[in-house]
Amino acid sequence: MPDYNLSYVYVLAFFGAGVGIVAMMMMMSRMLAPRNPTREKLTAYESGEEPIGQAWGRYPTHFYVFALIFVVFDVEVIFLFPWAVLLRELGWRGVIEIALFLAILVVGLYYAWRKRALSWY
Amino acid sequence: MNELLQTISPLFPELVVAVTASAVIVVDASLPRERASAALPVLTVVGLLVALVGGPAVSAQGTYFGGYVRVDEFAVFFRTVFLLLAIFATMVAPAYLDRKRVPAAEYYATVLFSTIGAMTIALSTDLITLFVGLELMTIPVYVLAGMQRHDRFSNEAALKYFLLGAFSSALLVYGFAWLFGLSGSTRYADIARTVASTGMSDAATIVALGLVTAGLGFKAAAVPFHQWTPDAYEGAPTPATAFMSVAPKAAAFAAILRVLVSGMGPLAADWATVFALLAAVTMSVGNVVALVQTNTKRMLAYSSIAHTGYVLAAVAATGAGAPAGAAVLFYVFAYGLMNLGAFACLLYLDIEGTRGATLDELDGFARREPLGALAFAVFLVSLTGIPPTIGFVAKFFVIQPVLDAGFTWLAVVLAFNAVLAAFYYLRVVVHMYMYEPEGALPPVVSPRLLSFSLALSAAAVVVLGILPDSLYAWALAAAGPILP
Amino acid sequence: MAVPLGAFIAVSAVLFSIGIAGVLVRRNAVVILMCVELMLNAANLALVAFSRRGGFPDERGSVFVVFVFVVAASEVAVGLAIVLSAYRNRPTVDVDEIHAMKG
Numbered sequence: 234m235p236d237y238n239l240s241y242v243y244v245l246a247f248f249g250a251g252v253g254i255v256a257m258m259m260m261m262s263r264m265l266a267p268r269n270p271t272r273e274k275l276t277a278y279e280s281g282e283e284p285i286g287q288a289w290g291r292y293p294t295h296f297y298v299f300a301l302i303f304v305v306f307d308v309e310v311i312f313l314f315p316w317a318v319l320l321r322e323l324g325w326r327g328v329i330e331i332a333l334f335l336a337i338l339v340v341g342l343y344y345a346w347r348k349r350a351l352s353w354y
Numbered sequence: 355m356n357e358l359l360q361t362i363s364p365l366f367p368e369l370v371v372a373v374t375a376s377a378v379i380v381v382d383a384s385l386p387r388e389r390a391s392a393a394l395p396v397l398t399v400v401g402l403l404v405a406l407v408g409g410p411a412v413s414a415q416g417t418y419f420g421g422y423v424r425v426d427e428f429a430v431f432f433r434t435v436f437l438l439l440a441i442f443a444t445m446v447a448p449a450y451l452d453r454k455r456v457p458a459a460e461y462y463a464t465v466l467f468s469t470i471g472a473m474t475i476a477l478s479t480d481l482i483t484l485f486v487g488l489e490l491m492t493i494p495v496y497v498l499a500g501m502q503r504h505d506r507f508s509n510e511a512a513l514k515y516f517l518l519g520a521f522s523s524a525l526l527v528y529g530f531a532w533l534f535g536l537s538g539s540t541r542y543a544d545i546a547r548t549v550a551s552t553g554m555s556d557a558a559t560i561v562a563l564g565l566v567t568a569g570l571g572f573k574a575a576a577v578p579f580h581q582w583t584p585d586a587y588e589g590a591p592t593p594a595t596a597f598m599s600v601a602p603k604a605a606a607f608a609a610i611l612r613v614l615v616s617g618m619g620p621l622a623a624d625w626a627t628v629f630a631l632l633a634a635v636t637m638s639v640g641n642v643v644a645l646v647q648t649n650t651k652r653m654l655a656y657s658s659i660a661h662t663g664y665v666l667a668a669v670a671a672t673g674a675g676a677p678a679g680a681a682v683l684f685y686v687f688a689y690g691l692m693n694l695g696a697f698a699c700l701l702y703l704d705i706e707g708t709r710g711a712t713l714d715e716l717d718g719f720a721r722r723e724p725l726g727a728l729a730f731a732v733f734l735v736s737l738t739g740i741p742p743t744i745g746f747v748a749k750f751f752v753i754q755p756v757l758d759a760g761f762t763w764l765a766v767v768l769a770f771n772a773v774l775a776a777f778y779y780l781r782v783v784v785h786m787y788m789y790e791p792e793g794a795l796p797p798v799v800s801p802r803l804l805s806f807s808l809a810l811s812a813a814a815v816v817v818l819g820i821l822p823d824s825l826y827a828w829a830l831a832a833a834g835p836i837l838p
Numbered sequence: 839m840a841v842p843l844g845a846f847i848a849v850s851a852v853l854f855s856i857g858i859a860g861v862l863v864r865r866n867a868v869v870i871l872m873c874v875e876l877m878l879n880a881a882n883l884a885l886v887a888f889s890r891r892g893g894f895p896d897e898r899g900s901v902f903v904v905f906v907f908v909v910a911a912s913e914v915a916v917g918l919a920i921v922l923s924a925y926r927n928r929p930t931v932d933v934d935e936i937h938a939m940k941g
Contacts, residue, residue, distance in 0.1 A: 297922060301915045308911035311904055329358060340376040347383035482902050489909040493916050500920050509924035516920050517870055517933070520913055521861050524877035527906055528854055531884040531899075535847075538894020540902060 298350050309338055364418045364425050367409035367433055368470050374401025375466035382459030391458050398444045398462040406437040417479065421541065424479045431683055431832035432476030432608050436601060439690050440469040442807060443597035446698040449801035450593050453704065456501050464494035465597055472605040478612055481530045481540040488526070491605050492519050492573070498594040499586055507708045511589025518572060518582040526569030532562035533617070542617035550620035563625060566613060574606035576666060577636040580659050587655035591708050595651065596697035599658045600690040607665055607686050611679065611836050615672055622672055629670035630764050637663025637771045645778050651710020653778060654696055657737060660775060661689050664749065667756050667764055672837060674755035679833025681751040684826055688748035692736040695811045699730035701804055703796045711796065716782060718791030722798045725805050727786045729812040736815045738779040739772045743819040751826065846887030854880035865934050867921050871914065878910050
């Protein structure tokens with residue numbers, strides 16, 4: 234068996250061990266632990282705040298805008314990897330092309346910045 | 355540097371539009387609001403005009419970028435259509451955007467980006483280019499639909515358009531994956547060679563063909579893939595509706611011609627019948643449902659489905675050769691002009707939200723806004739297909755190849771539908787000209803730029819209806835690379 | 839120990855079917871979006887499999903996948919923004935409850 238297939242066996246072994254240990258611990262706690270449920274113990278947060286209302290409450294959407302901008306820029310990086318690998322073959326033309334590509338992204342970033350999408354307030 | 359300029363010059367129009375879109379964004383983010391809102395439409399139209407005029411001069415025909423892009427007469431024709439539509443959509447919008455407090459820069463920039471995508475579709479020689487173009491065209495249009503983001507109807511339009519659009523893109527990509535698997539290539543030419551040798555015997559070919567047809571059917575709003583259309587068109591801000599009812603549809607037909615005719619052409623005998631059926635169902639459903647609408651915006655949405663049916667009939671007739679391709683191109687051009695104009699005429703009435711005028715609200719419109727009513731009447735007569743308008747000529751050019759390809763029944767269905775459509779189009783004209791304005795009607799606003807652009811396009815509808823020869827000759831030349 | 843092409847294609851077909859079923863059955867806009875992503879990934883898997891193990895191996899399949907990734911990311915960004923702005927005006931993401939327009 235070639236080496237790289239062997240490495241999958243390691244991963245599988247880790248995976249099996251992980252599942253096995255968790256299953257064993259859950260079984261042990263089920264068998265050994267005393268069970269005596271009371272009303273307080275069954276609440277979502279024992280001796281904490283009771284949750285009120287539904288989960289669809291209001292939440293600050295600011296985090297969302299950050300996440301969105303991050304996702305878009307993060308994924309665009311995928312184009313930089315093939316370019317970096319072929320940097321020498323592509324030469325100056327490659328550099329100029331990737332600069333144009335990044336310039337378009339920078340325009341988007343500039344717009345987000347000026348429209349205060351990047352500030353906390 | 356010289357070498358670089360030479361490399362990018364074939365894409366001159368696309369690059370100019372991209373630079374314009376970036377400039378719109380930068381200007382809006384840098385200048386104070388009042389100065390920006392005056393400068394933006396001018397900047398947008400100037401950029402589009404430079405692309406329109408400079409394109410044929412700078413961008414030489416040929417195959418570029420490792421064969422992923424080809425500039426031919428077909429691409430040049432569609433470029434012109436998309437640029438004209440974008441100019442038109444920009445010129446009708448400013449007053450509405452101002453009134454509804456829609457961020458104007460985002461409207462112009464999304465229209466520009468969408469236009470680049472549409473032009474890329476027409477340039478494509480390869481599934482990858484096509485896919486990127488298609489998405490670059492569609493994703494900005496989702497944004498356009500939802501641009502009035504405090505309006506519930508606009509939200510709903512955007513959400514429905516987005517979910518079904520994304521779904522159809524996924525169908526399409528999966529179909530493309532199978533086409534790639536079959537032929538080992540993403541080039542239309544290679545795919546055509548492969549399917550010519552395998553034929554329909556392979557189950558994979560049928561799966562791929564079905565998925566691609568469904569995906570593009572969604573984009574063109576063909577029945578039974580049309581359910582998103584009325585809601586998306588009705589709820590979107592009216593200038594956005596005007597743009598999204600024409601540009602994406604024209605682009606969808608560019609894609610259909612490129613993939614199905616160039617790429618799957620050898621199987622045309624098999625898919626032509628399916629397309630003829632789709633065409634008949636699409637035009638009939640669109641027209642019948644449009645008959646019972648009382649809201650003009652929704653009525654025009656269903657009518658746009660019916661027009662998809664007419665163009666699909668021409669696509670089904672590709673067996674008749676170049677005239678069928680020319681009919682598609684000519685109809686797409688005519689439809690773009692008259693349908694964008696018809697939606698834009700609704701901008702004369704100041705109505706809350708994104709709602710379009712009901713028939714009763716158009717009572718006596720001819721007296722309240724004579725020029726707007728005249729333009730609206732011209733567009734509606736043209737959509738009906740009555741001479742001397744471009745709509746009549748376009749239908750005429752469709753019928754001939756349909757007969758030549760042997761679909762006599764389809765030609766009959768088409769003629770019957772044209773009569774049916776006359777009822778609801780002309781009803782609007784009757785309301786505008788014959789009825790007295792009564793009760794509380796929405797106020798009329800008449801921005802000069804809107805009147806100017808509508809007068810221009812209504813004149814074009816009539817002039818090209820009387821003298822269609824040079825445009826038809828161009829459409830015939832443009833169909834050459836697809837259907838020799 | 840090469841995995842045959844058929845296995846990849848089978849997995850991709852299953853993924854694609856799950857995606858379609860999800861789009862048709864689920865009513866939550868965000869879940870529908872996730873199912874669409876599943877369909878796109880099914881296509882990606884098929885493209886990569888065809889480009890490495892297909893009858894006519896060709897690197898363009900892998901190139902296609904890169905573009906599908908990027909498009910999917912932009913689609914998600916726009917789609918979530920649309921869901922969010924709809925939710926702000928009317929707190930539901932159930933597409934059956936979003937039906938102001940009829941006819």
